[in-house]
Amino acid sequence: MIIGYARVSSPEQSLSRQIKDLEEYGCERIFTEKQSGKNFIDRKVYQSMREKLRFGDILVVHDLSRFGRNKEEIKNEWESLIKDEVDIVVLNMPILDTTKYKELEGVGQLLTDLTLSLLSWMVEEERERIRTAQRQGIAIAKKQGKYKGRKRKYHSNAKGKDKIIYDEITKELRFGTSVMDIHRKTGVARSTIYKIRNEMIDGVPNN
Secondary structure, eight states: OEEEEEEESSTTSOOHHHHHHHHHHTOSEEEEEEOOTTOGGGOHHHHHHHHHOOTTOEEEESSGGGGOSSHHHHHHHHHHHHHTTOEEEETTOTTOBGGGGSSOHHHHHHHHHHHHHHHHHHHHHHHHHHHHHHHHHHHHHHHTTOOOOOOOSSSTTOOHHHHHHHHHHHHHHHHTOOHHHHHHHHOOOHHHHHHHHHHHHHTOOOO
């Protein structure tokens, strides 16, 4: 089965271009996700799709960054798919197409390894460039008194669903539930849960 996976990192971004390319390739089923690629654990659609992939399936993605944010993540995910005998096609880099090398295993593996190493490094470098630019922009905004930071979502004065989730986190923390288990239960990032836990310990107002 030919399966496509399309992802953007925020709800405001469009998946239409990726989906169009996947459809034109011939994908029989397409999984879509609007979720940061920061952590594979948080990418629930990808994880669900990954569990469904079977021997002989072909996984098609638009670009290499769908597999992670740095070269280690990309390499590990690629190797895991190959180990499960799932073929991989990266549309914007035709050389990364394991279906082409069935009869040329040695040559195909060499080309794939070299290209994968280069491109995964490029992905990581681009991520670092973006992070550097963001840090510089924040520093400038702070000097100008324009930076207020990201608005907190889960705190004691939150409203509606956010308050329910916050109360659930604090309840579980009081029960001694691990941060990882709370993360799995609520879907809230571990860094946020740690921050709430530290505020509870220090007695700092969390709003």
